């Protein structure tokens with residue numbers, strides 16, 4: 592276990608509330624950090640770099656004060672898409688450095704100059720990967736940790752089983768690991784650690800909180816859906832991702848006969864606020880994330896929508912119980 596020193600002693604639970612496009616808002620990020628886990632959001636949730644900088648200022652202010660028990664809040668993080676088609680790379684990176692964002696989660700590309708910029712103020716770079724080949728590239732760029740996005744994750748998901756993914760990545764990386772994919776309870780957090788991860792990465796579970804910025808219908812679907820209601824498809828976003836079946840149907844598509852994308856197109860990921868829909872095929876696709884709602888297999892463990900502080904309390908209680916159960920089992 593190798594938690595970077597910047598996080599040691601700073602977390603109540605080894606959990607990162609994962610960044611979610613159109614899902615993680617200010618209240619969720621701040622609420623998660625104040626509850627003792629790393630709260631994060633994608634820089635591209637904001638339409639402009641100026642708005643992004645404003646959010647960073649508000650987070651800095653909100654997290655400057657200790658909580659009611661005198662504890663410092665957990666550090667926060669930002670998801671930063673490193674791809675040549677992201678028109679805001681330089682300007683957003685300037686804001687990241689200016690605000691000294693504690694944890695930067697890079698995706699699509701791992702670049703040494705980004706890593707160097709974040710290291711210049713003592714920040715951490717975690718890079719998300721779905722296989723060992725991307726893990727090797729990220730290691731070469733000098734990142735501090737790898738986030739393994741395994742099968743069943745919300746958003747753009749990997750296809751590998753978490754045990755297999757950890758074993759593959761451990762061949763090329765012996766540093767900090769964060770495991771994501773279908774984790775929904777405190778017991779799952781402990782299981783991620785037992786499997787060799789340092790931290791658990793939970794997205795969908797945090798989407799089903801009062802603070803997420805999704806609609807009530809979306810929240811209701813998260814509570815009612817089971818893992819069978821999640822469809823893994825490249826059709827909506829051109830990159831394979833998990834979506835709620837019912838939301839696909841409501842958007843006017845047949846979930847059992849989805850169009851096959853002609854090519855991968857990440858422009859709607861790197862510039863999501865343009866009005867162009869993702870060009871998945873000759874048919875006009877509805878907008879991923881806005882009209883078709885993403886969620887992972889962890890909906891299986893979601894029974895209710897709660898405030899984020901209550902969710903973290905619940906995860907901690909489950910984690911403690913699971914530790915006791917495990918010790919009783921294996922002695």
Ligand SMILES: Cc1cc2nc3c(=O)[nH]c(=O)nc-3n(C[C@H](O)[C@H](O)[C@H](O)COP(=O)(O)O)c2cc1C
Pocket residue numbers: 609610611612613614633670698719740743744745746747771772773774792793794795796798880884885886887888889
């Ligand atoms: C609605 C939604 C939006 C997401 N948007 C992003 C994003 O903008 N950037 C990113 O790196 N990951 C994104 N993700 C993936 C999460 O950060 C994380 O990898 C995933 O939720 C983990 O799996 P879980 O949902 O099963 O917990 C998104 C996930 C969901 C559910």
